[in-house]
Each structure stands twice: as C-alpha cells, then as structure tokens.
Amino acid sequence: MGVTLKRILVIDDAATVRLYHRGILEAAGFAVSEAINGLEALERVAEAPFDLYVVDINMPKLDGYGFLRELRSKDIPQAPAIMVSTEAAANDQKLAYVSGANLYLIKPVRPERLLAHVLTLLGLSVAPRDPHQGRHQ
Amino acid sequence: MNPLLLQFLTEGREFLQGIGEKLLQLEDNPADSACMDDLFRLVHTLKGNSGLFEVPEMTRVLHAAEDLMDATRAGRVAFSRALADQLLEAMDFVAVLLDDLSAATGEQLPSTSHHAAEAVRLGELLRGLMAQAGEVVSEQLPVASAAPSAPTAVADNVTDNWQLTPDTFIHVPEAQRMDCYRRLSAGATLCWLVYQPDEDCFFKGEDPFFQVIQLPDILWQRVTSREQWAALAELDAYRCLLRFELIVSASPAALAEHFRYVPDQIEIVPLTAAALLMPSGRVHTEPLAAEFTRTAQALLAAGNLTALTQAARTLLELSAPDLWLASALRWLLLVVEHTPQEIDLQRQVLAQIGELGAQNPPKPPFSKGGFAAVNAEVLEAAQTVLAAQRDILSLTDSAPWLTGRLQAAAASLAGTCASLGCDAELTALNHALTAAISAKTPAPLLAWLDNSPLPVEKGTSSSPSFGKEGQGGILSTAGGLLSQPPDLKSPQPPFSKGGLDAVSNPPSPSFPKGGLDAPLSKAGLSEEPAFNRRAEDHQVSPRTLKVDQVKIDRLMNLIGEMVVAKNALPYLAGRAEEVFGVRELSREIKSQYSVINRIAEEMQDAIMQVRLLPVSFIFQRFPRLVRDLAHKLGKEVRLVMEGDTTEADKNIIEALSDPLIHIVRNSLDHGLETPAVRQAAGKPSEGRLTIQARQESDRVVITISDDGRGIDPVVIRHKAYEKGIVDEVELERLTDQEAINLVFAAGFSTAETITDLSGRGVGMDVVRDAIAKVNGTIELRSTVGKGTQLRLSLPLSMAVTNVMMIESAGQRFGVPMDAVAETVRVPRRAVRTIKRRLTTVLRDRLVPLVALNELLALEVPQRTNGDDEFAVLVVRIDGDYLGIIVDECRETVDIILKPLAGFLGSLNGYAGSALLGDGSVLLVLNPRELL
C-alpha cells in the first residue's frame, strides 16, 4: 500500500519528557526521533526534514527559540512546530510565535491533547463531514 | 515499574546531584552566571518532569524553587548562604519523595500525600526568601514578580478563560447558560469549578460531597464518575471516582480558599459571557435563515438593534422551539439585549445562522454547538491551531525567517483544513501562501483565514494555552502507554494521504464526556500496530547502558562458579593418570584446562571492569557534608578532593562509604580547629581537608588528611590508661605511633564531649573493622599541631580471593593470601616459650607463635613432619608478624568467598566459605579475628 510513517522530532533536554512524548507519539504510530538540544536537532534536520517538531524551550547550547529561528531560515519544506513550555507567560508565547512555532502548549501535555493537536496539524484527525451530524445529540 | 517512572527517577537523582553541585559552586562564586543558568535549568527541567506524574508535593516545592532561582538569576534576589541552605533542604525533600516513588510496585504510584504539609512549609520558606527580597527592591519590581506565598495558592489552580472549550458547557442547559450570561453581563463573577477528589480521599477522612454542598450560590451542578462504575457486586464504595462540575457565583480566590486543603484536586476557571454562547438543538435546514441573516447583518451594520430584535423575534415565532435555529435566535436576542456593545458576538451568531440557511452544498458551520458533541478534542485542537496561526499571521515584525514562518503557518493551516474535511480550501490557501511569500507579508494568508469557513475564534487566542491538565490523567495514561497496549486510539493511523479516504470510522455517539482518560475517539483501528519503525529514526541511542545491579551480580556469580568449576579439571587430569592410567588423556585435559583457565580469567577481568565504580560515587557527598558540618561547628574548611575518577569494585566502594563519612566527620569535629584557635596557633583561619584517591598496583589507596590540631600521644596514653585499655607496663613501652594507634582500640573515643556529629558511640574501631571486612587496612599518622593523616588501602576487587590451603587436625582450611607473609618450617627445638607464649626467631626477628588447633579450640596437638618440623604460616596483621602453626601448608587456589550464612554467620574467626573444584566446602579463616 506504500504507506509512509510521519516523522516527528522531539527536542527536549529532559530524557523523561522525551520518553513521555515518544511514548505517546509512537503508540499512535508515528516514527519518533529525539534530540537533546537545538544544535542536535539541527543536525537531525540536516539529515532529513521532519513532518512535525515538538520543541522544548529551555535547553542548553541552543534553546527552542534559537532552533526554530534556524529551522525557519532554512530552505526546506517547513513543517509545523509545537512548542511546549512549563510557563504560561503570554510573552513566551509571542516569542515562540515570532521564532516560528505554530502552537504553544503548556506542560505537561495530556496525551490525548498532544495527540489531538499533532493529528490536526498533520491533517490526520477526522472531523465529521456532515454538518448536521453533530447537532443531534 | 513502568519505564517512564524509572527514567524519571534516574534522571531526577542526576538532577538533584547536579543541583547540589551547582549550589556549592555558586557559594564559592555567586557571580558565575553560567552556573546560575545551569542551576535554574536543572530545577526548571526537574519541575517539568515531575509534572508528568501525580506528585503535587514535589511539583509544589520545585515550582517555588524554580521561581526563587528565576528571581535570583535575574538579580532580584541575592544569592546567599541562607538561600543555598533553603534550596538544599528543598532538594533533600525532593530526594525523599523520589525514594518514596521508587518503592512503587506495579502501576500504582505510592501516595506522597503525607508529605503535603512539609511541601507547603518548604514552598512557603522558598517563597518567603523572595518576599523578603521583594520588600527591599520593591520599587524596581512590578507587582507580580515577587509574589509572596498567599496568592500563589490561588494562582496554582485558577486558570484563565482560555481553557474553556465549547464542550465544557455541553451539559449545561441553555436556560442556565443564558442565566449565567445575563449575570456576567451584569458584572457578576462566576467560576467554572471542577473538583476531582483523590481516589483515596475517603481514607483521609474527607467528604468531598460535603465540601461541595457547602458552596453557596451554585448556579448549576453536575456529578459524574471518572470511569464506568463497576458492577454493583464488585463496586468499591471507598474508592472515590467522583467528579463534580459546577458553575458558582464566587470569586476564584474565595473558591480556592474553600478548597484550600485540596488545591491540587480542583480546577477553577473564571467564566466569560462569550464562552457560554452556544446554540444547540435539532438541526433543520431553514431557507428563511439565509434571508434573515442578510437582513440582520445589514441592520447590525447600521446599528439598528431595535429592528434586528424585531426581525429575530418574528423568525423565532415561526420556528419550533427545539430547533437549533430557535436556540441561535434566542442567543442572538440575549446578546443584543444584554451586551449590545458586543458586535463581534452578534456577528458570530448571525454568521452561524446564515450558514444554516446556505444553499446546496451547505458550508460546514463550525458552530460551537455543532462539533463539540462529536469530537471535542479534534475541534478544540483545530480551534487552538487556527487561533495560533491567526496570531502568528498577525505578527508585524519582519524577521529574516519570515518566509519559513509563513510556510510553516500555511502547512499548519493545510493540516487543519484536511483534518476538518475542508480540502476544498487548500487551493485558495496555496495561492494565498504564494502571494504572501512574494509580498513578504502575512496579509494574504490572514485574508484567506478570515474568509475561510474554518472555526477561528477571534479575540480569545492571545492568552497562552494555560492548561492545568486533568488531575490524575497524565500518569495513568502515560503509564499505560509505555507498559500496556496503548490507551490512545487515534481516529486514524497517521499514515500519509492515500490511506486517508480508505478508512471510514463513524464517531461514536456514546463517547463518554468529561472522562479524563477518555480516548480521543472510540473509532476503531486501534489494533493497527505502530509497525514499520525504522532503525534510523532512533538516532539517540544511548552509549551507556543502565543495567540492573542484580543482573550484574548474577553474571558475576556465574563467572565465579565457572572459575571454581574449572578447578575440577586438574583433579580430573590427576585421576585420569593415576586411577585410569591414561597419561595422554591427562595431558589433553591439562591443555584444555589452560585454555579454559585463560578465558575464565578474562571473564573475571571483564566482569570486574563492569563492576568498577569511581570513588566519586562517595566523594560527591563530601562537599555538601563538609559544608553543612562546618557551618554547624562554626569552622571554616576548604575541601580538596583528588583522584575521584579512581575506580574500584562496587562492593569495595560501597563498603568505604560509611567509614569515610565517619572519618571526615571526625576530622571536622576533632581535628580541625575553629578559626580563632587556628589564628592563635599561627595557622590560616580556614582549615584544609584533603581527600585523595589513587590506585597502587592492585589496591586503591585513599588518604584523608587535615591540617588540624593532630592527635597528642600523651593525651591518648592517658585516656587509654584511664579506660583500662592498657596497663602501666604497656603504657611505658608504647611508642608514640603505637599510642596513636590506640584510637583504633575497641571502646576508645577521643571525643572530649559527645557531640551530635561524630560522637554517636561509633569509634574508630568500627571504622577499622569495616575496612578490614573488605580486606582493607588503615594507617594513622599524626603530628601534634600539624594535622592528621589516615591512609586506607583496599583491594580493587573482592570477588575472587586467592587463598592458601592448609591442613590442621585432619581438616582443610583456607587463609587469604593477602594476609600470608610467608610459610616456613620451624624445628620443634627452635620454638621457645617466653612469658608463657610460644615464640621463635625468624630472620633475627622474634615472632610469636600460636597453634591453629588451639585457636580453633581443637584438643589435638599440631603435627610435625618427619624431621620434627612444624609448618608455620606467617601472617601480617596491622604491621605485626605472627606465626600460626598448622599441620601442613598446601597449594593456593582461587575461590569465590561467600559469607557464612545461618548459624555459622555468628562464628568469629572465619571470613567465609568457598566451594572447591571437587565439590567440597572450604572454610576460610580470618586471621585477624582469630586472634
């Protein structure tokens, strides 16, 4: 059938968080790669761009903002990026958007919630096509 | 234990270690901003990790620590010793919690709620440090930055309006929602409250129902269960599964106060009027609606609300009340009546009505009421994504990476379109993207978004996605994810397009609302495995493998048995030759033996390498220990550690830990003086404690030296005499060094007064014994006024012991070779009795002799050989030589020493037992204990 798995890069310096995200995404059938900081993430991207990025903010060497700016400056197919943060600061959100994030979620991201957003961004969630369906409840 | 928890515990301990180190570094150099950043990040990351689990106590303390570090990093709070003390205490607390969690068995996390009070206390102390500093520098600070402890309790569980999703209110009847809308428009404060009591709350004496029923001014309420009730016969009445949802007319602060004992079990969201606006009802295409909408929009634009109201009432009278249209009209009237200024809201309702009447094919009206019932997660996600893209496209900066940003936004929009089934919009989206890129402005994309039928919420997107996630949902689901078949059922496997249309999965109408662990959708396909994972997708392969200690031990035991088993081959060779007379076979066995022997030795070596641990494993505790002790004692101490990469067997390292801590304590307590005393003695006020480790051939040597007051042999002599450890005669004879060594004598303690530090009834004799147990030795040197030095020498490994076999009274025994100095033959006539003790002269040295049979209380005289010579094993104990008379000395052999178990364990004089190649058991003597 020639199916290709969607590839997702999880970038976080905390191994626990990487494992958590990987667990959620792999259970849903995605191919997950990991990077422990922005620099390593850029190396991964240089090998082959991904279909989606899940990016932590605070990381050593190159943080999430820096990674996104570099990523968005590249002449490659640009894929959606979800920034995850423990801060609910509006400022951080704006900075994330300016840097090139497409979504800003607050940690910890519930599995269903992460997945719902990932599926939506990748065009994989299924919403009803019949507008009437939803109103009979 | 599930892998995620395991990872969390391992990483958590690493972080705590790192935090401790950074804090100590900062104490030395508070201006080290890189170190400060590292410290902040460690605390921050650890807090983030803890949020994945249900350990509110840990998260609370770490959150406070993070805020404090953030303030410190920004220079709002000065780094001080008090601050470091507080943070260290907080980290100790976190370590305790980690230990508690590591006791977890199965999937259930142990409750840490008994630490709640301590967590609150530590959190307040940490925040107190900020508050104090806040007073000092308050002029420079905005109000929020130095938040004192009180408001944080509120802030923790009050979320802003963002999180309210269309389906939040799906169970609130329209009349009640409208009532709330009216109240809110009139300026009332309403909150949405969700209360999910802990499962074990009944056992803590809580009655959540009482808590809830006590609330005044409830406008709407609902109680549900978090999971399907068990069949009545299996129902556990005392496992609380309740979930309360309420709309209450009260301020968030008042609610937080009401639920102050269970802050982590509630969620409070202040309500806004707009969030409640949600028409609902039976859908029926209404041709009149389109015309009405056109008229109404014109009236709205003209600001003629009276005429708009009139038109709406007319249509409402024509519509059956249970129709969605009727509901929408009622909302329109309500909005116009109570919030005439909210033009946007009015437009929104109108637009929805308009879509209803639109001709064939109707555009999907993404009304709030519509999709919420079907798949709330997807719709919510889509709305979040769309709102975020709107924000992104509204940015006015001109970053160099603008093109990439536009492409990424367009990609996100395209995905959302596909998810919502609006593939028809994609062409227009692509055109808009091209236009945006060439014009270097997001405007075309923004225009596309505004004109698209996608459910973009305006004006609600600027605040971040502030999600205090459902209580308890995270861990249970994450745990399940990693250890069981996944709970998560994606509506469709995320393959690339192509597979998309082949699958049909009707949304389930019985989707349990509000269930925290509710799967994304009940639609099938969950059996689709996550196959096709490619090797190159797992780039971060760990170079270090973390292996359970038990496995290593098992491997070592097996290798040990192998080493012993190979010893049977020489016996076999001997029997082949002597008993069966086949010399050729004997030779072959011997040559095979040498091969197996070599491999066995390499295996031993390899397993030793695996078991090697650097001494830093123990050393790392010392900076903190020395710091805390020095503070307590009012001393200034500089700790110097060298060679902490020196390695030794894990058992040795572990055996070293307690003695070393004791020695360090002793040194700080008794050795190093207070600054005043030191200055008076002409020494620098800061004392120096050096701990060095190095390898010397097959031993690891650790020296601990200080430049303190040293040990005075005169004082020791006096004390030893006082305590009856030595008599007058011995007192005279003792050299200074011998006198100093008396501190190792049982019952000797140099402490003048028993302090809470080292004077806990543990003397240096215990240290010496502990070291001796792993075949180590300890030497003490000291110079009065200059300092003291302790030198520990230990074997690198203790797994395989080389013993000499001896015979006595017809039995075989082993003696560890590292105790054996030499074996000699002593003619009976060369044995003298001096002061009732047997002695002999060996190389001009007087060596005392003891008969092994006598030591073992065997009433048999030692045998001599044909020349009437005794076999004597000369052992060295603490630098003294002693001859043990045995019947015969035999070959040496490698054995795996096992401690004596059972009733034998209490026998003194034995180091343990070992299995020999012929299957017999060898008792191994411990010469030191024998004497």
Next chain:
Amino acid sequence: MPFETKKTTLIAAALLTVEDAELLLEWLLKHPRGRLDLAACTHLHAANLQVLMAAQPQIAAWPRDATLAAWLQTALT
C-alpha cells in the same frame, strides 16, 4: 441504626456516614429492586453518593432538604 426497612423500601436516617455506605451497598445488592426513602436525609457522605450513582435505585422519596435533593436529582436522573 441509620436505616429502617419496610418491605423493600429502605428509609434513610438524617445522616448517612462513610461507614453506612457499605451497609447501603449490601442492602442494594440484596434488594436489586428496592426503593429508597431519603425524605429525612439531610446529608450523606460522598461514599454513599457513589453507591447510589452506581446502583441507580428507585427513589421513593427525595430528601426534604432542597439542596441535597437538587444534587441527588442531578446525580441520579
């Protein structure tokens, strides 16, 4: 005794404590079609509420206490 029974009707006392939940559950198990008279009840511990929600028994009389009645009606209907 927090309960009184009349044939297949359980008459609850003013207060049902946490311990009573067990008794309530037992009674409901023994009387699958039993009815509950909660008229005198002014409060019941959350554990009882759970039992009622799980069992969904027939209610012969709702509590006279309006607040409690409102809560139980949302939970049991």
